Amino acid sequence: MNLIKHQAPELEVSQWFNTRCPISLSSLRGRVVVLHAFQMLCPGCVMSSLPQVQRIRQSFNENDVAVIGLHSVFEHHHAMQAEALAVFLHEYRIRYPVAVDRHDPPDAVPVTMTAYCMQGTPSLVLIDRAGLIRHQHFGVMEDLALGNKIGSILAAQTSDTPIKTNNASCSIAGHCQPTSV
Amino acid sequence: MNLIKHQAPELEVSQWFNTRCPISLSSLRGRVVVLHAFQMLCPGCVMSSLPQVQRIRQSFNENDVAVIGLHSVFEHHHAMQAEALAVFLHEYRIRYPVAVDRHDPPDAVPVTMTAYCMQGTPSLVLIDRAGLIRHQHFGVMEDLALGNKIGSILAAQTSDTPIKTNNASCSIAGHCQPTSV
Amino acid sequence: MNLIKHQAPELEVSQWFNTRCPISLSSLRGRVVVLHAFQMLCPGCVMSSLPQVQRIRQSFNENDVAVIGLHSVFEHHHAMQAEALAVFLHEYRIRYPVAVDRHDPPDAVPVTMTAYCMQGTPSLVLIDRAGLIRHQHFGVMEDLALGNKIGSILAAQTSDTPIKTNNASCSIAGHCQPTSV
Amino acid sequence: MNLIKHQAPELEVSQWFNTRCPISLSSLRGRVVVLHAFQMLCPGCVMSSLPQVQRIRQSFNENDVAVIGLHSVFEHHHAMQAEALAVFLHEYRIRYPVAVDRHDPPDAVPVTMTAYCMQGTPSLVLIDRAGLIRHQHFGVMEDLALGNKIGSILAAQTSDTPIKTNNASCSIAGHCQPTSV
Numbered sequence: 001m002n003l004i005k006h007q008a009p010e011l012e013v014s015q016w017f018n019t020r021c022p023i024s025l026s027s028l029r030g031r032v033v034v035l036h037a038f039q040m041l042c043p044g045c046v047m048s049s050l051p052q053v054q055r056i057r058q059s060f061n062e063n064d065v066a067v068i069g070l071h072s073v074f075e076h077h078h079a080m081q082a083e084a085l086a087v088f089l090h091e092y093r094i095r096y097p098v099a100v101d102r103h104d105p106p107d108a109v110p111v112t113m114t115a116y117c118m119q120g121t122p123s124l125v126l127i128d129r130a131g132l133i134r135h136q137h138f139g140v141m142e143d144l145a146l147g148n149k150i151g152s153i154l155a156a157q158t159s160d161t162p163i164k165t166n167n168a169s170c171s172i173a174g175h176c177q178p179t180s181v
Numbered sequence: 182m183n184l185i186k187h188q189a190p191e192l193e194v195s196q197w198f199n200t201r202c203p204i205s206l207s208s209l210r211g212r213v214v215v216l217h218a219f220q221m222l223c224p225g226c227v228m229s230s231l232p233q234v235q236r237i238r239q240s241f242n243e244n245d246v247a248v249i250g251l252h253s254v255f256e257h258h259h260a261m262q263a264e265a266l267a268v269f270l271h272e273y274r275i276r277y278p279v280a281v282d283r284h285d286p287p288d289a290v291p292v293t294m295t296a297y298c299m300q301g302t303p304s305l306v307l308i309d310r311a312g313l314i315r316h317q318h319f320g321v322m323e324d325l326a327l328g329n330k331i332g333s334i335l336a337a338q339t340s341d342t343p344i345k346t347n348n349a350s351c352s353i354a355g356h357c358q359p360t361s362v
Numbered sequence: 363m364n365l366i367k368h369q370a371p372e373l374e375v376s377q378w379f380n381t382r383c384p385i386s387l388s389s390l391r392g393r394v395v396v397l398h399a400f401q402m403l404c405p406g407c408v409m410s411s412l413p414q415v416q417r418i419r420q421s422f423n424e425n426d427v428a429v430i431g432l433h434s435v436f437e438h439h440h441a442m443q444a445e446a447l448a449v450f451l452h453e454y455r456i457r458y459p460v461a462v463d464r465h466d467p468p469d470a471v472p473v474t475m476t477a478y479c480m481q482g483t484p485s486l487v488l489i490d491r492a493g494l495i496r497h498q499h500f501g502v503m504e505d506l507a508l509g510n511k512i513g514s515i516l517a518a519q520t521s522d523t524p525i526k527t528n529n530a531s532c533s534i535a536g537h538c539q540p541t542s543v
Numbered sequence: 544m545n546l547i548k549h550q551a552p553e554l555e556v557s558q559w560f561n562t563r564c565p566i567s568l569s570s571l572r573g574r575v576v577v578l579h580a581f582q583m584l585c586p587g588c589v590m591s592s593l594p595q596v597q598r599i600r601q602s603f604n605e606n607d608v609a610v611i612g613l614h615s616v617f618e619h620h621h622a623m624q625a626e627a628l629a630v631f632l633h634e635y636r637i638r639y640p641v642a643v644d645r646h647d648p649p650d651a652v653p654v655t656m657t658a659y660c661m662q663g664t665p666s667l668v669l670i671d672r673a674g675l676i677r678h679q680h681f682g683v684m685e686d687l688a689l690g691n692k693i694g695s696i697l698a699a700q701t702s703d704t705p706i707k708t709n710n711a712s713c714s715i716a717g718h719c720q721p722t723s724v
Contacts, residue, residue, distance in 0.1 A: 041627075041634050046589060052325075059325045076634075079627040084584075087622040091584050144233075144240045147328020152336035154329070222446075222453050227408060260449040265403075265441040272403050272438075414687075421687045506595075506602045509690020510697070517695035 008033070008127045011070065012102040012111035015082050017089055019097040025131060028066045032153050033127040037072040037101070037113060040080050040088040042121045048140045049122035050092065055143070056150070057096055064154060069098035072113040072121060077103065128153050189214070189308045192251065193283040193292040196263050198270055200278040206312060209247045213334050214308040218253040218282070218294060221261050221269040223302045229321045230303035231273065236324070237331070238277055245335060250279035253294040253302060258284065309334050370395070370489045373432065374464040374473035377444050379451055381459040387493060390428045394515050395489040399434040399463070399475060402442050402450040404483045410502045411484035412454065417505070418512070419458055426516060431460035434475040434483060439465065490515050551576070551670045554613065555645040555654035558625050560632055562640040568674060571609045575696050576670040580615040580644070580656060583623050583631040585664045591683045592665035593635065598686070599693070600639055607697055612641035615656040615664060620646065671696050 008025055016022055025033060036053045038045035057067045073080045082100055089098060101110035116125060119138040126135040126149055134153050141149075189206055197203055206214060217234045219226035238248045254261045263281055270279060282291035297306060300319040307316040307330055315334050322330075370387055378384055387395060398415045400407035419429050435442045444462055451460060463472035478487060481500040488497040488511055496515050503511075551568055559565055568576060579596045581588035600610050616623045625643055632641060644653035659668060662681040669678040669692055677696050684692075 041630055043635050055323070055325050059323065059329070076630040079630040084622040084627060087584055087619040091619075092586050142236070142240065143324035144236050144328040147325040147330075148240070148332035148335070149328075151329035151332025155333035155336035222449050224454050257449040257453075260446040265446060268403055268438040268441040273405050417685070417687050421685065421691070504598070504602065505686035506598050506690040509687040509692075510602070510694035511690075513691035513694025514698035516691070517698035 006133060008035075008125065008131055008133045009112070009115040011035075011068075011099055012115070013099040014102045015100040017086065017098040017100075018095055023068065023097055023099070025127065028127075029131055030129050031064060031066045032129060032150060033125075034065060034067045034150070035070055035125040035127060036067070037070040037116075037118055037121055037123040037125070039073050039075075039121045040071065040085055041076060044140065045122045046092075049124070050094070052140065052143065052146070053096075053124075054094070056146075059147075060150065065150065067096045069094065069096060070101050070112060071098060072101040072110050072118065072123075073103065074109045074113060074121075077108075126150065126153055128156075187314060189216075189306065189312055189314045190293065190296040192216075192249075192280055193296070194280040195283045196281040198267065198279040198281075199276055204249065204278055204280070206308065209308075210312055211310050212245060212247045213310060213331060214306075215246060215248045215331070216251055216306040216308060217248070218251040218297075218299055218302055218304040218306070220254055220256075220302045221252065221266055222257060225321065226303045227273075230305070231275070233321065233324065233327070234277075234305075235275070237327075240328075241331065246331065248277045250275065250277060251282050251293060252279060253282040253291050253299065253304075254284065255290045255294060255301075258289075307331060307334055309337075368495060370397075370487065370493055370495045371474070371477040373397075373430075373461055374477070375461040376464045377462040379448065379460040379462075380457055385430065385459055385461070387489065390489075391493055392491050393426060393428045394491060394512060395487075396427060396429045396512070397432055397487040397489060398429070399432040399478075399480055399483055399485040399487070401435055401437075401483045402433065402447055403438060406502065407484045408454075411486070412456070414502065414505065414508070415458075415486075416456070418508075421509075422512065427512065429458045431456065431458060432463050432474060433460060434463040434472050434480065434485075435465065436471045436475060436483075439470075488512060488515055490518075549676060551578075551668065551674055551676045552655070552658040554578075554611075554642055555658070556642040557645045558643040560629065560641040560643075561638055566611065566640055566642070568670065571670075572674055573672050574607060574609045575672060575693060576668075577608060577610045577693070578613055578668040578670060579610070580613045580659075580661055580664055580666040580668070582616055582618075582664045583614065583628055584619060587683065588665045589635075592667070593637070595683065595686065595689070596639075596667075597637070599689075602690075603693065608693065610639045612637065612639060613644050613655060614641060615644040615653050615661065615666075616646065617652045617656060617664075620651075669693060669696055671699075 010025055011023075013022065034053065034056055036049065038050060040046070053067060053069070056065065071080070071085055085098075085100065099112075101112045103110045107114070116123070116136065118136075122138075122140060124135075124137045124141065124146075125133060128134045135149050191206055192204075194203065215234065215237055217230065219231060221227070234248060234250070237246065252261070252266055266279070266281065280293075282293045284291045288295070297304070297317065299317075303319075303321060305316075305318045305322065305327075306314060309315045316330050372387055373385075375384065396415065396418055398411065400412060402408070415429060415431070418427065433442070433447055447460070447462065461474075463474045465472045469476070478485070478498065480498075484500075484502060486497075486499045486503065486508075487495060490496045497511050553568055554566075556565065577596065577599055579592065581593060583589070596610060596612070599608065614623070614628055628641075628643065642655075644655045646653045650657070659666070659679065661679075665681075665683060667678075667680045667684065667689075668676060671677045678692050
């Protein structure tokens with residue numbers, strides 16, 4: 001229920017899935033970002049929050065709401081490596097971009113998770129069009145309350161913030177465009 | 182998905198439940214109103230939309246969102262009289278105000294339902310703080326989409342519309358205050 | 363969890379729905395009978411046990427398992443008369459035979475309900491091929507446990523009891539056959 | 544819906560979890576065995592059939608019904624090794640014995656899965672007290688139908704088959720007893 005309003009820390013990512021280019025939060029200015037921290041072997045993530053995030057992806061337009069998965073492994077690191085995650089994303093048909101949160105041993109908790117002071121997985125962060133954290137939640141919110149949060153963040157800033165063209169530097173390469181955000 | 186923006190017609194009510202005073206939409210200016218048209222023997226209402234409306238009631242503050250049930254009987258009138266509705270509301274623990282939509286025979290469809298051009302039950306109408314219809318839906322929306330709608334209506338007008346003290350004329354009687362809106 | 367083994371008392375019925383002929387338990391010898399006592403304005407019945415009974419009807423062959431609804435009104439009698447029940451059965455698409463448990467004022471509890479010592483609604487009674495009560499439950503059982511009970515009653519007696527042709531006296535009239543049991 | 548009645552092939556296992564001793568089907572004679580073939584990264588297994596198997600474990604007495612998980616990996620072998628499975632079983636709180644189906648490269652399909660002619664995961668096999676296959680199903684059955692199957696297998700043979708003391712050879716070691724079957 002906390003309403004933090006500081007700038008969302010940039011993602012620290014060791015590998016991306018479902019996007020041809022790395023994605024920075026700054027490149028998503030102008031859109032609301034739903035950042036979903038999960039672990040592939042966390043039952044609450046698999047049974048509840050991942051299906052909810054899929055519903056978000058289907059319910060909102062990609063130009064309004066960007067969905068980013070963040071694989072923030074803080075336990076059983078050996079069992080949740082990138083190779084296994086690739087299989088998981090394929091089997092669960094997760095198509096939106098997923099970042100692997102950077103793991104710097106000996107710290108068990110990965111870098112982005114630490115920067116956001118997350119309490120565990122699943123965690124959901126709502127970032128407004130200006131890049132400010134408007135909501136952060138550990139566990140699973142009810143759909144009605146979550147829809148309300150996203151709707152109010154979307155509505156509050158419609159006129160305030162210009163939508164930037166995103167990933168400008170990335171697209172210089174020509175071939176390099178995010179496949180879906 | 183329609184975004185009608187005309188004034189919400191006033192309710193035409195033959196009897197109220199769960200309120201000591203009749204409630205007019207005009208007395209609710211300053212709040213978003215969720216108007217839920219249902220029939221007590223309509224399976225889609227009982228199994229899906231009434232539980233959803235109960236979740237709305239629990240998820241939003243009464244000072245922001247007023248929930249009004251509208252018993253709009255347009256078939257099997259003999260089986261859904263006010264006496265039976267009283268039992269239904271008691272058994273299903275519905276505590277928010279419920280209006281009986283006025284039935285003027287020989288018309289099967291009651292007066293308020295006709296005024297809103299509703300296609301059937303369940304129907305949900307979202308009315309903004311200024312009394313304008315912002316959304317009307319026949320059937321059951323997903324919680325995420327509905328939360329988004331309510332959230333955006335709530336957010337868009339926070340600064341525009343002063344919250345009126347409601348039911349001023351009603352409260353002249355002293356004892357007469359809505360029990361819960 | 364009680365395993366009563368006495369003879370199932372015959373139904374005392376004031377009116378039948380979904381059958382052209384009155385049905386007696388004795389006419390159902392040779393089949394397992396699922397007797398479901400409910401009230402049309404009981405939320406636990408409408409939300410949980412009636413859908414479960416519909417699943418039973420779809421999951422088992424009618425020649426093996428007869429499903430009988432028993433409308434056992436023990437409160438709010440005025441709101442659950444036969445006329446209202448007819449609408450309810452139509453709207454909820456209940457096609458199996460439903461009996462109205464006989465109400466003898468001034469007793470609030472109807473006659474069959476009393477004979478079975480039921481504690482309330484919903485109640486489920488499982489009667490074996492020989493007409494003995496093998497299980498009686500107040501509330502809603504889990505599907506797995508209920509399926510197990512029915513399966514064991516079905517299996518235990520396959521060879522013991524000959525399947526009688528049912529409703530012999532009724533069918534003398536020629537036209538008069540249960541529409542679906 | 545197939546009712547095969549041949550002897551259930553013995554399990555070919557490379558590793559056991561949740562039991563201190565290897566378990567043979569022959570040691571379970573006298574009990575009905577629910578054999579559940581799954582893969583830890585198979586969504587249908589994780590979302591539907593594993594929760595159902597947990598319900599079976601809770602609904603039936605261990606002396607009547609033995610539940611055995613069979614990790615039959617036939618794809619993405621590198622992502623579902625025993626180490627990862629150990630984490631999975633821990634996180635999902637699966638306490639009943641789980642066998643790793645023996646993988647003999649270059650065959651992708653493991654040995655037990657092949658012996659049972661399984662079509663994929665999840666698959667459920669019901670084995671009667673005499674060790675005969677009574678039901679085999681690819682996909683997820685409804686609880687009511689599954690309960691019925693188990694109930695009828697349990698009931699049919701209550702008097703036929705003596706319950707053997709199981710794992711006799713295993714318990715020679717003194718300390719070595721299955722922790723839970």
